[in-house]
Structures are given as structure tokens and as C-alpha cells.
Amino acid sequence: MSAKAHSIIANPALAPEGKLKIDWVNAHMPVLNRVREQFEKEQPFKGLKVAICLHLEAKTAYLAKVVQAGGADVTITGSNPLSTQDDVCAALVEDGITVFAKYNPTPEEYKSLLIRTLETKPDLIIDDGGDLVTILHSERQDLAGQIRGGAEETTTGIIKLKALQKEGQLKFPMVAVNDAYCKYLFDNRYGTGQSVWDGINRTTNLMVAGKTVVVVGYGWCGKGVAMRAKGLGAQVVVTEIDPIRAVEAYMDGFTVLPMLKAAKVGDFFITVTGNKDVIRGEHYKVMKNGALLSNAGHFDVEFNKPELAAQSVSIRTVRRNIEEYKLSDGRNIYVLAEGRLVNLAAGDGHPAEIMDTTFALQALSLKYVNDKYEELDKAVVNVPYETDQQVAAIKLESLGIAIDRLTEEQKAYLDSWTDQ
Structure with a gap:
């Protein structure tokens, strides 16, 4: 079934307006654009299903398109009833992404949209606040078996994940994107x-x-x-x-x-x-x-x-x-x-330039957990420091900023216990 036939959204006619929003943030997210180029070449998610639960506005929509460019069959839902933008949802459906989301659903509708997203039986998830993880560890444990792992966006979600881990209940590895330097130092503070x-x-x-x-x-x-x-x-x-x-x-x-x-x-x-x-x-x-x-x-x-x-x-x-x-x-x-x-x-969320680094971390963390899921414990996993540095380096390059590098002598000095 096509994304258009399968999706639940408010108004398909709003797609042109949503496309303009997505195009605008695309033009202001150079780090994520670089990740997209990498994904298009490598196809890290080819043949896999990815479920995303985030605040469904233009920047999130572009992240979904980047994951799709990596070969994934993407389904997306909103992580907050009042932050979903109906025009963005419509535009994503036009781009072949399945969407279960609309602005201001009832609590019952909101829960059903989350469950419909999980009923696509994803291999990987991106979560915000632990909404998907909570369902997978409670009333719909039957949908958790095929999940390789995922990535979590927020402090609130990580608190839930660590509680599950402490009780030995976490069913798959989850990368704590919120705890990465390029997330909390910039997204949480400046965003x-x-x-x-x-x-x-x-x-x-x-x-x-x-x-x-x-x-x-x-x-x-x-x-x-x-x-x-x-x-x-x-x-x-x-x-x-x-x-x-x-x-x-x-x-x-x-x-x-x-x-x-x-x-x-x-x-x-x-x-x-x-x-x-x-x-x-x-x-x-x-x-x-x-x-x-x-x-x-x-x-x-x-x-x-x-x-x-x-x-x-x-x-x-x-x-x-x-x-x-x-x-x-x-x-x-x-x-x-x-x-x-x-x-x-009551607004449009963080600036595009901020979410550029956060969502680059999300995309690369999803690739990391997919590459390593057989080796990783069923636990909360840190974003590799090399990934943090990679995102920061691309960001600096996009800003036209150069920094110094250690000489070989300096590296040797820092690795030595002597003063020589």
C-alpha cells in the first residue's frame, strides 16, 4: 500500500505549503545535507523500516527525508499533539513517507496514531520522550521483537530508558542523542x-x-x-x-x-x-x-x-x-x-541551524545502532565521541571557520608523563 493510501493526516491539499517550509529548512541545514549525501551513496538502511516519533514540523520532516534517502521505508508520527503541522504532514506523504499525525488530536486519537506507527513493524526507531519505547514495553510488547535499536532525543526519554535498563527490562539498545555534546551544548541551551x-x-x-x-x-x-x-x-x-x-x-x-x-x-x-x-x-x-x-x-x-x-x-x-x-x-x-x-x-521550535546538528546526530546515531546492534548491549548507549566531532567539524566547515590541529610533537607531549 502506498504512503498516500496508508497515511492518516488532516488535509492532503496543504502539501504545497508544507513543501515550501521543508525547502526553507533544507537550505539552512548544511550538516544534515552532508549526511544525506553520505546516505544516498551508502544506503545504510536499504530494505529496513524506520519509525520516527518527533515534533512533526519542517525540520523533523527533513530528517525523515534524509533517513529515507538512506534507503529506509519511513513512517513518522508526532510526539506532541500541538506541535504537529498539518501542511508538513501532507508534504511528507507526497514524498512517499507514511504519516500518522495531525494537529490537536484527542488523547485517544494521539495514542492510536502512535500505535499505528509501531504496527508497521519497524526495524529501527527514533523517539522523543520515550513515547514509542513506553508502548513497546507495555501494551504492545508483541511489536518489539524485530527492533534492532534506536535513538532518543530528550532528557525525559533518557530518564525512562535508564529506568527500564536498571530494571533489566530494556529490550534493545537506544542511543542517548540528548547526551551528546553537539546536542545539549547547542540545542538545549541556544535552541x-x-x-x-x-x-x-x-x-x-x-x-x-x-x-x-x-x-x-x-x-x-x-x-x-x-x-x-x-x-x-x-x-x-x-x-x-x-x-x-x-x-x-x-x-x-x-x-x-x-x-x-x-x-x-x-x-x-x-x-x-x-x-x-x-x-x-x-x-x-x-x-x-x-x-x-x-x-x-x-x-x-x-x-x-x-x-x-x-x-x-x-x-x-x-x-x-x-x-x-x-x-x-x-x-x-x-x-x-x-x-x-x-x-x-506556540512557535516553530528551535532554529533550523540548531536542529541541523541535532538531527545530523540523530541520523548518524541511527546508522551506528544499525551497524552495531548485534554487538551492543540492551542498554542506553552513548553517541560515539567521533560522531560528535564529525558533526562539529562539518558545522565549522559550513560556517567557513578553520581551527588549529595538534602537531605530532604536541600529540607526543600530551601522551607522555615527562616534561620533555
């Missing part, structure tokens, strides 16, 4: 930092300068969000549970407070923890009138929406992607993008 504020600014149309921004979590994503908030003129408060990261935030020039104190002073709240209920009932009770809540973690559980709703007398949509919760004392608290990823649900 999240820019795209979060793009989503917030285009959605609210409000000033950031002079406001107090509370960044909940100071990992690499939190560092990027805080850095960009400072650049926009905000006063930045960081909350943390890790004393080392708290000291780092302090030395980066930010105020560090526990959440209950930060809740009293914040105008914007941005959660980037990967955990649940980091903002909850007691915090809502002391927030300013007009406080805005947004999430840049993976799932919509970082702030507790049911507890906010329980304190509210009414909830209404006041602007696209903004819900107003009116509390019993008359204060309003605003939730952006239903508490889902604000940079994707």
Missing part, C-alpha cells in the same frame, strides 16, 4: 533559549524588559532560557533542587530562591525540569495577578493544572494559546499552550 522566547513573545505580545522571569530548573535548557531573558532586559530568578546548579546560577548573576518565594515575585514562569508538579497549589495562592505560566519541559505536567483549575472560578481562552484562570479572589493567572512545550505548541 531552547531562543525558541522559548519566540513562542512566548509571539503569543503574548507583551514586554519582557523590566519584568521578573522565574526559570524553574537550571540545566542546559534553563541556562539558555535564563540567558535570553537577561538579554531581553528581564530580572531573572532561578529555582533549583541541585545545590551545584544553584551555585552556578548564582555565579551567572541570577537570584536563586525556593519556589514558594519565587512565586511571589514572578511575572513570567518557565519550567524546564522534566519533572512533575514543580509549580502547584501553594504557589498559585501567592502569585501576582497576571502571572504567565509556560512550560519548556517535555510533558504538560510540570505545573499542576488540575490544582490551578480547582482554585479558579472560571477558565476561558483569551487569545490563541492563552488560557485565563480566574481565581476566587479575582486574580488572573495565564497558561500558555495548555502547559505543553511553549516553543513548539
Whole structure:
């Protein structure tokens, strides 16, 4: 059956618009273009089925086309109901990729689309947040047997994978793409930092300068969000549970407070923890009138929406992607993008140049696990350092930047224990 006949998408007529988006990012992803050239020659996935679950927008679509260029039969679905772009889905179907995704499905529809993707019986997977892996290790273990391995995009997904590994339950090797240098140093910091504020600014149309921004979590994503908030003129408060990261935030020039104190002073709240209920009932009770809540973690559980709703007398949509919760004392608290990823649900996600390196890592990691799956343990696997360096070297070349190399004498010196 053809991809067009097999796919479930919202509107095939949107394909021309989606193609323009994909062509635009293609022109700004030189590293992934180089990987595509390699794949077209080598055909590393010839005869194999690949299932991809990522935020389904133009940059992800181009990754799918690169994997397809390597000989794969590709099926793709979205990893977030509000980040799927229907025109991009339609364009992919026109290019022969099977798509099970549409914008804003019901929770039941969303789950069924994930399962339909796995029912194609893939040999390899690319996952985001562990959605596919969770299904394969729970209600549909019957679909896991033929899977050689895969690659995981996010911190949230890797936490799940490590939990499965710890229990001895992980059924195949998964490469931790999120933990590669060229992912978290650039994607998590610069990509999240820019795209979060793009989503917030285009959605609210409000000033950031002079406001107090509370960044909940100071990992690499939190560092990027805080850095960009400072650049926009905000006063930045960081909350943390890790004393080392708290000291780092302090030395980066930010105020560090526990959440209950930060809740009293914040105008914007941005959660980037990967955990649940980091903002909850007691915090809502002391927030300013007009406080805005947004999430840049993976799932919509970082702030507790049911507890906010329980304190509210009414909830209404006041602007696209903004819900107003009116509390019993008359204060309003605003939730952006239903508490889902604000940079994707209310924006276009990370810049193309950032996802260029991340998705090059994804494609090369998929090739690595396919080449080595018989040798690898059923465990979370690191991206080979040589792959990290390869991606960075191509990136530098695309920017026209040259760097020095060690001389033979310098290499010998570094390998020696003497001073000579």
C-alpha cells in the first residue's frame, strides 16, 4: 500500500505549503545535507523500516527525508499533539513517507496514531520522550521483537530508558542523542533559549524588559532560557533542587530562591525540569495577578493544572494559546499552550541551524545502532565521541571557520608523563 493510501493526516491539499517550509529548512541545514549525501551513496538502511516519533514540523520532516534517502521505508508520527503541522504532514506523504499525525488530536486519537506507527513493524526507531519505547514495553510488547535499536532525543526519554535498563527490562539498545555534546551544548541551551522566547513573545505580545522571569530548573535548557531573558532586559530568578546548579546560577548573576518565594515575585514562569508538579497549589495562592505560566519541559505536567483549575472560578481562552484562570479572589493567572512545550505548541521550535546538528546526530546515531546492534548491549548507549566531532567539524566547515590541529610533537607531549 502506498504512503498516500496508508497515511492518516488532516488535509492532503496543504502539501504545497508544507513543501515550501521543508525547502526553507533544507537550505539552512548544511550538516544534515552532508549526511544525506553520505546516505544516498551508502544506503545504510536499504530494505529496513524506520519509525520516527518527533515534533512533526519542517525540520523533523527533513530528517525523515534524509533517513529515507538512506534507503529506509519511513513512517513518522508526532510526539506532541500541538506541535504537529498539518501542511508538513501532507508534504511528507507526497514524498512517499507514511504519516500518522495531525494537529490537536484527542488523547485517544494521539495514542492510536502512535500505535499505528509501531504496527508497521519497524526495524529501527527514533523517539522523543520515550513515547514509542513506553508502548513497546507495555501494551504492545508483541511489536518489539524485530527492533534492532534506536535513538532518543530528550532528557525525559533518557530518564525512562535508564529506568527500564536498571530494571533489566530494556529490550534493545537506544542511543542517548540528548547526551551528546553537539546536542545539549547547542540545542538545549541556544535552541531552547531562543525558541522559548519566540513562542512566548509571539503569543503574548507583551514586554519582557523590566519584568521578573522565574526559570524553574537550571540545566542546559534553563541556562539558555535564563540567558535570553537577561538579554531581553528581564530580572531573572532561578529555582533549583541541585545545590551545584544553584551555585552556578548564582555565579551567572541570577537570584536563586525556593519556589514558594519565587512565586511571589514572578511575572513570567518557565519550567524546564522534566519533572512533575514543580509549580502547584501553594504557589498559585501567592502569585501576582497576571502571572504567565509556560512550560519548556517535555510533558504538560510540570505545573499542576488540575490544582490551578480547582482554585479558579472560571477558565476561558483569551487569545490563541492563552488560557485565563480566574481565581476566587479575582486574580488572573495565564497558561500558555495548555502547559505543553511553549516553543513548539506556540512557535516553530528551535532554529533550523540548531536542529541541523541535532538531527545530523540523530541520523548518524541511527546508522551506528544499525551497524552495531548485534554487538551492543540492551542498554542506553552513548553517541560515539567521533560522531560528535564529525558533526562539529562539518558545522565549522559550513560556517567557513578553520581551527588549529595538534602537531605530532604536541600529540607526543600530551601522551607522555615527562616534561620533555
